Structures are given as structure tokens and as C-alpha cells.
Amino acid sequence: MHPADVMIKVMASQIKDGEVFLHGLASPMPALAMFLAKLTHAPNMVYLAVAEGIDPDPEKFKLYPSSADPRHAAGCIGIGELAEAFDLAAKGKVDGMFLGGAQIDKHANINLTCIGSYNKPKVKLPGGAAAAYLSPIVKKLILWTTNHSKRTFVEKLDFKTGIGYEKGKDKKVVVISNMAVFEAEERGLRLISVHPGFSIDDVLSEMSFEPVVDGYTTTQPPSDEEMKIIQKLDPENVRYLEFKK
Amino acid sequence: MHPADVMIKVMASQIKDGEVFLHGLASPMPALAMFLAKLTHAPNMVYLAVAEGIDPDPEKFKLYPSSADPRHAAGCIGIGELAEAFDLAAKGKVDGMFLGGAQIDKHANINLTCIGSYNKPKVKLPGGAAAAYLSPIVKKLILWTTNHSKRTFVEKLDFKTGIGYEKGKDKKVVVISNMAVFEAEERGLRLISVHPGFSIDDVLSEMSFEPVVDGYTTTQPPSDEEMKIIQKLDPENVRYLEFKK
Amino acid sequence: MKDKLVDLDAAVDLVRSGDTLTFSGVSMVRKPMAFIAKLIQSGKKDFTIIDREPGMDFDILVAAGCVKCARAAMVGFELFGLAPNVRKAVQEGEIQFIEETCGAVVNGLRAGAMGLPFLPVKGIIGTDLVELHEKLGNWKIINDPFGGGEIVAVKAIVPDVAVIHVQKADRYGNASLEGSRFEDVYKAKAAKKLIITAEEMVPSDYFKENPERNTIPYCYTTAVVHVPEGAYPTACPNYYPPDYEEVLRYLKMCREGKVKEYIDEFIRRW
């Protein structure tokens, strides 16, 4: 099974019925996860996205390489300006947001800005998008990386673009890599589960810091029924592109 | 000739072609003046109003007692939320606004709030509407009163709801009463013209302060052609209602 | 989407005595009069009501004794004169009245809608409104942090309940405002609870076919009520104009000391 599908299943399982979730650009897996949740356990979740369709019709949906592709809004019930989603977030009414992370530290803080120094970067990354704005104000922050490695899970970020764990806040931070699932705690990043096909050594040897390990499970992959849903939404496997970079 | 029609003509003459003008509630004369200007010397003026139609079609217009009557927006080119007109004003892009004044002082400051003290008023007036907000930020403030009297032109306002003359600002303040026209200057309210049918004594004896008088003319009433336009826009003479209060 | 269609009584149940309320429309346009009738009937009271330029909605609520505090930039009946019951209640000290100015109400509601603690607003400085609102804690003159000098900051207005009368809605609470919108979208988004009263119910396909029509999406809506002529005697654009005769009849009855009779009649209508 492709790690993308496992990750989609984990992302979907973060969404409870009735919650408001948002995804941004370059987010094929979050888009599919939101539909998967809506079509299974969370029919009343509110789907907000960078293509600005509120609750697009999954029957009319097909995944394309740009998350803002206007076809991603097909069959929506209304136009939901991203600005409006940001306002909802400011009011504490966005339950969850998905963000990538080029670098992730043990507190689940993220860097999406640059490798090296800001003023003279070795690599200028695409940028944080909504990370700095949303990461402190959503209730669930779902971070993902398709590159579980020491370069991703770093001791120290080159730039702090987004904020992960915050003590005392009603905020859950989940980190989903192509190998494992973590949740941010005061002690650090706690391993929740390891994806089928990977060992704990695979996971730990590719991190620059030690996560908290005190019991973990095997990540639940999507069922056959769920795979059918994912495949129907993304018949051309656009979701796997992210892994080829 | 009814003073309303003279006042409408004076109001219309304040509007230059291409300017952006706005009127609010309880504003039959300003509404008619804006159309009169648009149909004569200012075809490209931008018509914004509390009924929220941008440039309503004068052919479809008929005046009703509420300025917000949705029929006042008939044939408009777009919906112009009043909030948007306020934003334009904040950007210095509203050239003119019409405001009534229950009390007007010699600096053309106005009171629309209360007669007597604010906390225990003798008369609670309808309120200043946009006066406090717009009076300091528009370029032309057109004040009107249908009650040229000592009670209107007062030495001291009971409450300062709106700001008239402001030294050094690119702001013209015109006061149009049922008897005369004034413009606010540093020296005070300067008499510009007296309406046909009234004498300078009529004007001065009904004011609690002395305006600046150093040459004035007779107010130009609407021409027959202009009266036809006004009459067509307001066949039921709604504009005269304001004078019966 | 969940079914949110209820009747007026169930919608009124969402309001508690002492709540801060705001209503759609201005003056004689798109005021949720049917809801207000039922609200008066419910016996709830001590409301703070806030709006830019209300009219009969405020006046009749004050006449019915439901109001503790009214906050507005203008309340009246335009050419038909002052709001008789608001005027009387204020002059006799029965209610607190807070004089607003349009730009500040608008930006206060926008701050509420945007989830911001406050918004700056231009103008105003130099009027007597500033002292009034600074005392009440609604406004504060601050310095523009970027050197532009003094400006008024308006505290976010977050009503407990907004009641918005719209032309069309579906049973899930998607709503379409046609023509003048006033601040109704901001009110809807600023309030903690949103009650939609709709002239006409439409299937959700009405919005799916043309999502631009959806001016207030369901995720803001607490309850939706089907109330044809629900704004009467105020206007509902594309459906009916203001009934000026009925408004004049109300004012005449107020003048004649018969406002309680009018209110009884008004409640019975719904």
C-alpha cells in the first residue's frame, strides 16, 4: 500500500462529524482525506478549501495537480472566500487545518520558509502560506511530510514559520509522515503509530531528535471500501506525485 | 416656487461631473438633487445611496418616503453596500455627502443627537447617522435644514454630532436652508445667496448668530426644464413632506 | 448539512432575556418584523439592541418594554418623524440610549465578523460622541502604530443573536440576500447565534446551481424559519415594498396612546 493512502486515512480520522476543516494549496492528501471523512464517518463536516467551494460535491470531484483548480469546487453549496475561512479561524471556528512542514522540530514547530539563513538561504522554500497565521489559532493542526528523514525532523529549525505544541491551549498537533504518526506533547513529539511496512527503527533512525516512545500501535490503513473512495476521487493518482519530488 | 425645489437646485449645483456623491436616509431632496445633476451637468457623477443601488436609472425612479425604499435602486448598475461607500470616504474618494442639521452653529458644526442634555434630553432626535463619521472625511459637506430659525442656527450646540468648517482641510461646507445658502469660512458662516421670495432681514432675523455678510446674490432657482425633471422624478411631491413636520 | 428548519417559536427560544440582539435591514426595509412580534409575545426582555439605522423594529420593541439599552446611529421613521416610543423612553430615562455613528457601527460589526478584537475607524474625532463611547468602553482613541496619528478604535460588536430576514433560504440555513445587503452579512457572521427568517424556501440546488447566490452559508446559521411576509410592514426587496400606510397607522396609534393595541394586533398577525 502506498504511504499516501495510509496518510490520507490518518488525516481523515482526525476529522470529527460537524467539524470545520480547511486545506490550502499543494494539498492533495488533505483534500482527499476531507472527502473520505465526509463520505464515511463525518457527513456533516464543513469542507473549506483554497479553491473556495464550500462542500464541493464528491460525486463531481476529481483531483488535479493544483489544489486551487476551479474544478475542485464543482457542486459546492457556496463560495467560501479563503479570507472568510481565516475569519472563522480568528473566531475559533476552524477546527482543523492541514500544513506541510519542510522542517519539523520536537515541539512540532515547523519551517516552510528557507533552508539556511533567511537573508542568504541555501534553499528558498515555497513559503509558509497560512502557517504563521493559522497554526496558533486552530484547534487541530495536522502536519504532514512525505519525507520522513533527519533533514525533516530536525533538532533546530532554520526558521520558525509555524507554531506546534502550545502548553495550556486547546490545541492538538498531529504529525503524519510517510512512516509514522506523532502527537505533540509537553515532553516532545510522541510516537502514536508506525505505518505498515515500516519498523520502529526505520522511524527513529531517520529523525534528528528522539521522539517520546511509550507504547505505539500500527497505523490503521484504509479499508478496501475506503481505498475505493480514494481511488474514485483520484483515479489518476495525483496524490502520489508529492512523493516523487 | 416651493423652497424645496430651490434647495434641490442649489444641492445639485454643488455636484461636479465625475464626482462621487452619497446620500443617506430621510434625504428626498439630496436624492433628487443627485439625479438632477446627473441628468444635466454631471452625467458621470457616481450616485451612491442608502438604498445601495449604484447609479439607479432615473427613468425608473420615483421618490418614496423612505430613502432606503428598494425601488430607489431600480435599474442600478451594481449593489453598493453603504459600508463600501464609507470605505470610499475613508480613502478620500467620496466627494460629497448631504446631512441634515437640527442645530447648526456658525462654524457649521451640527447637532442631530438631542435637544437639551444627552443624558436627560428634552427631545431625543433621530440621531446623527453617518454625520460624526463622514463630516470630517468628505471633501464637500452639504448641510440642509428646512427650518431656518433661531432654534436651528444656534450660538451653541447642545451636542456636537458632526464637524463643519475645519481650517486647512480640503473641505467645503455649504449650508442650505429654506431661505438662504451659506458657506463655512474661518470667519464663520458666510451668506452666499438668499432664495427668491425672502429678504436679507428674513434670513438674519431668524438666526441666533450673525453670519458673515459681504456681498450675496439671489439664489438661482431651477429652470422650467429642471423643474420638469424634478417633477418627473417626484410626481407625488414627496419632497415637500419634509416641510410639514 | 443538518436540517435547521424550525418555527418562529422555536427560533425565539434561542433568545434569552438580557441578550444583545441585532436585526437585518435599515429603516423600513427588511426588518424581521414577524420574529420581533413573536419575541415580544414571549415576554423576554432586558435586551440590548444594536443596529446602524433601525426604525419600527426598535420602536415597537421599546414600546413593548423589552429593551434595556438601544445603540444606533439613527432611529426614526424618516419623513414620517421621530420614533415615538424610543423618543419617549429615552426622554423619560426608561432606557439607555447610545448614540452611534454609521462608520463605527459598521466597523464594529465587521470586527465581530472577522474575529478581531477591534477595528480602527476614521473620522469621528472632534465630535461629542468620542467622550460618550470612551466612557462606555466601546471606543478608544489610539495612535496609528505606523505614524498616521490618532484614530478611533472600535471594539468588536458580537451580538448574542442576529436575526436576518432574507429573500431565500434552504432548510440547512444557506441564505440569499437580494439587492441591498446593508451590514447584514457582517451581522450574520459577527453574532454568536444566527436566526434566518426567509421569505421563501428553496431547495439546496438553488445554491448549487449558482453558488454566488449563497450570501450567508449554512455554517453560520443556527436556525432557519420560513416566514412569508416576515418583514411586513417593512419591505422585502423583490417581494414587496414598505407598506407606508401601515407604518403611518402604527405612528397614528402611537400618537393616540393605542400602541398596546397595535402590538396585540401585530402579535396576532403571526
Place this chain on the structure above:
Amino acid sequence: MKDKLVDLDAAVDLVRSGDTLTFSGVSMVRKPMAFIAKLIQSGKKDFTIIDREPGMDFDILVAAGCVKCARAAMVGFELFGLAPNVRKAVQEGEIQFIEETCGAVVNGLRAGAMGLPFLPVKGIIGTDLVELHEKLGNWKIINDPFGGGEIVAVKAIVPDVAVIHVQKADRYGNASLEGSRFEDVYKAKAAKKLIITAEEMVPSDYFKENPERNTIPYCYTTAVVHVPEGAYPTACPNYYPPDYEEVLRYLKMCREGKVKEYIDEFIRRW
């Protein structure tokens, strides 16, 4: 209403070297690519370009050497990878790049649109972006005057020119955005000059019949240009999707060091 219909060259004449520019759309959607081609051809340069989440528009302007400073929350080609020319120019210190965050760009543009000197914006505090922007004078941490603690104030963004590609416009500059609007209405209202490029010209009756369609009324518009396929190869909703193959061809040519050839071809298209 005055006739504002001009050709692309005349619209480009409204831009001066050194201007701050903003463009419609995000990523691969509704970017005013035809205008950008002509802008590159004009030889004007030293632009500051600002947007929430641009893509090929920023990348090709940087590749053409027109840009002094780029300010955005994200620039890239999503699954197709980084913006090669922006990346290179930033890494080699050829342009200044200011990392933004979406909420701040949006509220900065809204402040511009609302005529306010600044707007508050939540979040952000605790990230490394704060120091960066405080130094540049774009943001300042202030205290909520109503006791809510620290919050970021974003200085109004007032571009010299906004170029907005829309689906439909009339020759007077009334414009209709269909589907996703992004911040384009705010951009249009914030800018000192507004250039509309339109997929299709419609008579003004199109708006009069249904004034809700008029998302950018003529009073904001400086000039309007009829440019069918004017967003190509990015999408224009209801007209065409993004041409992913063409975007990939651009990226391939960039990789192969043939970006100048692509630009020549891109200009010749218009």
C-alpha cells in the same frame, strides 16, 4: 460612466517602473498572464510585487528581471515544485523576498480596501515572521486597546496598480468575478489604479439585469482590456482550467536554461 476600454499596451502604460503591483488569482488560477507578458515586453522594471499565494506570474516576472522585491506567503507550483526563478533570484540575492503569511496579506489588503491605516490580525506572534516584518515596518505588535493582550497590527497594503483578470466586464469597467474570488475584490479596492482584463465583454445590461453580478463596480476601475484567454496557462473558472502541460513545459524550459526563449514566446502570444 466613461468608456475605459483600452488595449493591453495602453493598460501597461498606466504602470511605472518601481511601482508596487498586485495581481488577481492564486497559484495557477486567474493570473493576468497576458498583461504580464506585455508588461515584460514594455521593459519596465524594479517592481515590488505582492500577493498571497502567487505562482507563474511572480516567477516569470522575476525571470524577466522586472522585480526588485517580492512579498508573498507562498510562491510555487504546488506539486510541480518550487518556483525556479524566484528561488534562484532569492538564493543569489538578486531580489529581496519578504515572507508573508496569508492572514496578514489578506488583512493588509483589506485595510487598503477599507481606507484604514492598519488592521489587526490574530495568530503569528511566536513565529520568526514577526521580527522580520517589524524591522521592515510592515507589522507592529500592539496591545488591544480593549484589554485582549498583544496582537499584530498590519499596515495597509496600497498597491500602485492592481491587475485583475475577470470573467466578464463592460467597457465602463464594471466587472464580474465568477466562482473563487480570492482577495481580488480587496486588491481592486485597495489599489491606486485598477486594471481589469476580461475574458469576455458584456453590455452594461448584463449588470443592470442582475446587479449582484457586479463584483467590482466601475467607480474603482481605471482601465478595462478585453483579453480572451488572458489568464492562460492559468485557469479562468467557467472558461478554461489550468493548462498543466503548458505549466510543466515552462518549468522544463526553466530547468533547461531556456527561460528567455519561453518568455519571448510568451510575449509573442499576445
